Every structure is written in C-alpha cells, then in structure tokens.
Amino acid sequence: MKKEELSERLALAERLAREAGALAIDYQQRGFEVELKSDASLVTVADGAVETFLKERLADAFPADRFFGEETGGGVDGPSWIIDPIDGTSNYARRRPFWCVSIGFFVDGAPALGVVYDPLRDEMFHGLASAPPLLNGTVCAPLEPVELGPRASMGFGSMETEPGRPGLRLVGALLDAGVSMRNFGAGALMLAYVASGRFDGYFENGLKLWDAAAALALLKGAGAPYAAPFDLSEPGRGAPVTAAAPQLFEAFVALKRDLAAS
C-alpha cells in the first residue's frame, strides 16, 4: 500500500479516535450496565457503541478494507483495521482513569499504522510504522538502551496461571533485580508508553491482537524490539507479548528463558 494511502488512513483514524473517546466519556457520564463476558472480562454498552461507530465510519471511508474488533470480530485477511474500542475496560467501568481507544491497521499481516488515544488526558500516540511515533504531533525521542536493573521500569498485564506459574516467577525475578514494576490494566496504553519512552518495557502472557495492534505499529516505528507471535489465522487467540528498550529486551528474554529451564 502506498504511503499516501496509509497517511490518508492515519489522518482519519486520528480524527475518529478523538470522536470515539468523546463518545466513551459521554457514556461514562450517563452511566451504563457492566456485563461479564464468557472469558470473565468486563464489557459495557459503551464498548459496543464505540466499536460500531468506528466500524461504520471506517467502512464508509475505505469499504475495501477488512475490520477486526474486540466486540464484533471480523477478519484480518487483507488490509485490516484492528480495533479495541475501549482498552482497559475494567478501569473504564470502575472509573479508574487509565483506558484508551486503540485503532491499528495491518497490511500483509504486519503493523502499518497505529493510533492509541487517551481521552482523559487528551494524549494521542500515533504514527506510521515506517516512522518514529508521535505524541500529540511531536516526535517521540529515540529509545535509549536500558539495563535490567534498578534504572528500568516495566509494565505487566494479566498473568495466566500456567503450571508452575512462570509469569509470577518472572515478575518476582524482575522485582529481585530492582526493576520498578507496574500493572495499570490497559495493555494498549502501556505498550504506547513503551514506544514513547515513558516505560522501558511491557509484557503480558495472553494479550489479544486488538489490544496490541495499534501499539505494535508505534513500537515498530520507534525501533523497539518486540515479540508478538500472533497467529493471524486465529486472530481471536492471545499471545505472549513483550516489548522493551534495546538491551532490556534481550536481558528480559534471557531471564525468561533461564527461569523456564530452571
């Protein structure tokens, strides 16, 4: 896809992310029912309404593009929008101020552009995967190498309770190494924080494609090493996602490997 075609899509995604954020805030102010999904995650009427808004507006503008969203599904065969209408739904539902609208676009199975918008702070992390990410139009500083130790701060997400609980052992080992650890409950926003240098790394065992798609484009543009082994033939399945600054990424992968072998 030509750069002009991607830039046109990025410009619309930026406009729609703001409108979607305003819609989500409006629902929050009016109040809504919170339901439990089959995977025990929370969903509100706002999630569906925001996703429908984005799906319809993107389809109007680019009818040949595919669409894959957390709430309405779809497919990713061909140029595809991958949407998490409200990432951090549990925070949103309980009025904890850490959630975002995440709009990603993949071409040939790879991240091409991303918009991660935090409406509460009016902070938009956006860009093409072929260029450094922007925060509200300003280019983010290049990521500096960081050692695994007290100077590093990392985010983490839900830790599936696999046999032997490797995720918890990994968090414990990082804490032992002096790394500052945070779990803010919105993987898309946390990955955007890594791409923009606010955190040095993030990992989550079962992150979904819709959580990560937009931020992966920002990380690619930032030159941040990451591992996101999604199987696009089954786009609803989660994957163990890791992203970090240079040096920290390699040290984290080695630590995870050593723990698995012990």
Ligand code: LIP
């Ligand atoms: C959330 C992710 C978060 C994860 C939560 C949930 P949602 O996405 O952003 O990283 O730990 O379990 O999946 O469901 O709020 O869009």
